[in-house]
Amino acid sequence: MKSYFLPFLILTSIFFGCQNTQNEKSGAELTFDSLLLVQKESWNIPGVAIGILRNDSVVYAKGLGVKSIKTGDAITTKSIFHMASVSKPFTATAIVQLLEQGKLDLNDKLIEYIPYFKMEDTRYREITIKHILTHTSGIPDVDDYEWSQPQYDEGAAKRYASSFSEIILDFEPGTEYNYSNAAYDLLANVISSLSGMTFEAYVKKFIFEPVGMTGSTFYTPEVPEDLATTPHILDDSLQIAAGHHYPYNRRHAPSSTLQSNVEDMLKWARVNLNRGEIDGKRIYSEDSYELLTSSQVKPEWGVNRALGWGIREVGEYKVINHSGGDDGYLSFFAFVPEKNLGFVMMANNDFYWSGDASRIWMQQLLLGEVEKEWKVSIGYKMKDYILTEGIEKCKEVYFETAKEDSIYWCEPKFLNELGYGLLWRGHKEAALDIFQFAVEIEPDNATWNESVGEAYLALGEKENAIEWYQKAVELNPEQEYAKAKLMELGAKEHR
Numbered sequence: 484m485k486s487y488f489l490p491f492l493i494l495t496s497i498f499f500g501c502q503n504t505q506n507e508k509s510g511a512e513l514t515f516d517s518l519l520l521v522q523k524e525s526w527n528i529p530g531v532a533i534g535i536l537r538n539d540s541v542v543y544a545k546g547l548g549v550k551s552i553k554t555g556d557a558i559t560t561k562s563i564f565h566m567a568s569v570s571k572p573f574t575a576t577a578i579v580q581l582l583e584q585g586k587l588d589l590n591d592k593l594i595e596y597i598p599y600f601k602m603e604d605t606r607y608r609e610i611t612i613k614h615i616l617t618h619t620s621g622i623p624d625v626d627d628y629e630w631s632q633p634q635y636d637e638g639a640a641k642r643y644a645s646s647f648s649e650i651i652l653d654f655e656p657g658t659e660y661n662y663s664n665a666a667y668d669l670l671a672n673v674i675s676s677l678s679g680m681t682f683e684a685y686v687k688k689f690i691f692e693p694v695g696m697t698g699s700t701f702y703t704p705e706v707p708e709d710l711a712t713t714p715h716i717l718d719d720s721l722q723i724a725a726g727h728h729y730p731y732n733r734r735h736a737p738s739s740t741l742q743s744n745v746e747d748m749l750k751w752a753r754v755n756l757n758r759g760e761i762d763g764k765r766i767y768s769e770d771s772y773e774l775l776t777s778s779q780v781k782p783e784w785g786v787n788r789a790l791g792w793g794i795r796e797v798g799e800y801k802v803i804n805h806s807g808g809d810d811g812y813l814s815f816f817a818f819v820p821e822k823n824l825g826f827v828m829m830a831n832n833d834f835y836w837s838g839d840a841s842r843i844w845m846q847q848l849l850l851g852e853v854e855k856e857w858k859v860s861i862g863y864k865m866k867d868y869i870l871t872e873g874i875e876k877c878k879e880v881y882f883e884t885a886k887e888d889s890i891y892w893c894e895p896k897f898l899n900e901l902g903y904g905l906l907w908r909g910h911k912e913a914a915l916d917i918f919q920f921a922v923e924i925e926p927d928n929a930t931w932n933e934s935v936g937e938a939y940l941a942l943g944e945k946e947n948a949i950e951w952y953q954k955a956v957e958l959n960p961e962q963e964y965a966k967a968k969l970m971e972l973g974a975k976e977h978r
Contacts, residue, residue, distance in 0.1 A: 516545070526859060527723060529715045529831055530558040534745035536752045536818075536825035544745050550831065551713035553725055560745040563698060563710045564829035565730055566814045567807025570701070570741035571667055572775075575616050575791025577674050577686055579771045586677045589613040593620075597672040600644045604652040612673065614656045615666045616790045617779045621652035621659070622666040625735065630810055633732040635704060637681055640671035643734035660782040664738035671737045682736055693764050694754055696747035701740050703731040710744070714811020715832040719908045721866040723832070726811035739809060745827060752818050752825025755803070776803050776820075808833055834863075861891045862901030865917075869905065874916035881920075895921040899934055911941045929959035936965065949974040 530548035534541065546558035581587050587596070593610045594600055601607070606621070614620040634642070653661050671682035678685045683701040691699050700706060714726035731740055743751075750761065755776075759767040767775070778787040778794050786793035786804075795802045804817035811833050818825040861884060865877045885893035902917035915938035921931040936951035949972055955965040 566741040572791040574737040639733035667738035699743040730809035748827040860897040
């Protein structure tokens with residue numbers, strides 16, 4: 484799952500910083516529109532939709548661009564996007580609803596509800612519902628979502644839960660943190676066993692319908708063709724193209740298959756900002772709100788974890804959020820109770836190479852440190868040259884751009900991202916050139932040296948790979964990935 488939303492949150496910070504009077508609101512919208520347009524054009528984004536809620540009212544909602552570069556049909560606020568991991572808070576909400584009904588306890592063992600779930604590692608018997616909701620179950624993440632071989636039938640969830648028999652836990656349940664989509668997917672079976680309904684039917688009846696989210700579903704075949712968007716990727720030549728497949732597989736519904744639009748997601752923001760209530764209807768209790776949004780786990784890195792939500796403490800504010808990314812789509816949803824603000828973004832592409840959106844949200848939106856400009860990865864510019872004109876042209880572009888007052892960030896970390904984009908698409912020699920260029924700029928950076936090792940290994944040049952992994956470890960003895968690769972290759976850490 485990816486999370487590349489820096490440009491959007493920079494722009495939203497400018498909007499949120501404006502006062503909520505009619506005249507100022509109109510000016511803010513014009514500024515927001517113009518900046519959004521510049522951002523879209525800089526990245527050549529096919530389509531994007533954004534919504535902002537303030538004090539229980541929609542203050543901004545807009546679609547920009549096209550649903551598909553093949554048809555040119557316009558994006559609107561009703562256009563439906565794959566939301567990826569923004570699915571998880573809905574799954575957690577469904578579990579908490581069942582908790583309210585006395586049908587389960589968060590400390591109940593998973594196997595009490597799905598006895599057909601078995602793993603080779605017998606510690607699986609200790610996995611609880613809470614472990615899954617907080618990503619502390621130890622269940623490894625998904626290796627292959629099989630988007631190109633989707634399952635649509637009602638038996639998909641049970642078959643998936645029955646497929647773990649040869650899998651070993653990453654750690655003893657409850658002792659560590661590891662984000663796991665696979666674990667969340669097992670909850671479809673828990674919800675089904677307790678409700679007598681499929682996961683998709685339960686969410687529709689007890690969340691979507693009472694909230695009024697008439698355009699949302701977890702079951703992709705229900706999406707009307709005239710509202711559906713198309714995923715877009717960078718193809719093997721690093722050019723924008725319609726995706727080869729839509730990211731849907733029913734076995735991964737609880738973690739990944741939410742389909743929604745801006746209008747519905749702003750209703751979801753209202754529910755959560757109103758602590759479980761909307762238009763006089765209570766979706767979950769205030770006690771459940773506290774449970775859902777209270778930090779349960781604090782990993783050594785990243786955001787705190789509640790039940791289904793990520794939480795960032797920013798000064799006096801608590802930003803409750805989740806991002807999402809799958810093949811051809813990116814999404815982000817957040818609400819800030821202390822400011823009574825909600826925000827949603829969805830885009831039908833997966834090629835932002837920008838940075839840490841949460842950091843931008845914290846520094847700019849909540850702390851008022853508003854940037855006057857935003858920038859794009861230099862890798863996004865260089866991608867248009869590396870495969871056609873080679874590394875020397877890329878170096879020229881990099882150094883010339885670095886001298887200019889341009890929209891591009893010229894930093895080696897963006898070269899590293901470009902290098903992996905090339906490597907994943909099979910352009911091994913080009914990736915090696917880019918990684919070595921990053922080392923040329925910052926020779927003492929262990930990560931760039933490690934990346935050179937990765938390229939050599941992909942090229943089948945084991946001895947060269949070992950040499951560069953060793954360089955990485957010499958530069959940083961804590962470079963764990965390089966150390967692991969050296970052990971795997973049967974080499975010593977130091978030359």
